[in-house]
Amino acid sequence: GESVGLHLPTLSVQEGDNSIINCAYSNSASDYFIWYKQESGKGPQFIIDIRSNMDKRQGQRVTVLLNKTVKHLSLQIAATQPGDSAVYFCAENMNGNKLVFGAGTILRVKS
């Protein structure tokens, strides 16, 4: 399939290690944030979300951290697996409807 992110920053990790993907968002008024995973040739797939009244939320093998002071979001993936290889986007939900996506990060998992 065709690569989604030809010019995006790349994070390479060893299988089994933890991954941390960072994102800076733009609008201090945004109150809902989502991480999406996008594999080549597919649409973005929801991973985890967080509301602005929280600073941490955990899912299965994933944790999202929100720092509103510096407008920073991070996604932590525990025990990274080859199937985690994809492009990861953070998104701000503006006014409860449209999403504003960040630039994206390519995650490559080495076996």
Next chain:
Amino acid sequence: GAGVSQSPRYKVAKRGQDVALRCDPISGHVSLFWYQQALGQGPEFLTYFQNEAQLDKSGLPSDRFFAERPEGSVSTLKIQRTQQEDSAVYLCASSLSSSYNEQFFGPGTRLTVL
């Protein structure tokens, strides 16, 4: 269950042609969104429907772009007189309602304008 589907998956058009891209949202989803994704970039918002009402079309790049959802279900994004800069993946997403609900994305339509 069925997710969001889009057709065609790939479309090649000659510059100046009109194209129509179709989105079938998840049944019962009130909100429908169109995004444009250029190669190597994140998706960018185009327009948003709640049922049949187009509530936000602020992201449509020009008056050559037109979207409709006449019965509050299937949506069509039409691009008139296509230009090379229109080449991108067009993504459709739907959600149960607009506010703070997960948006489910379709696989996209890759448009190439020659």
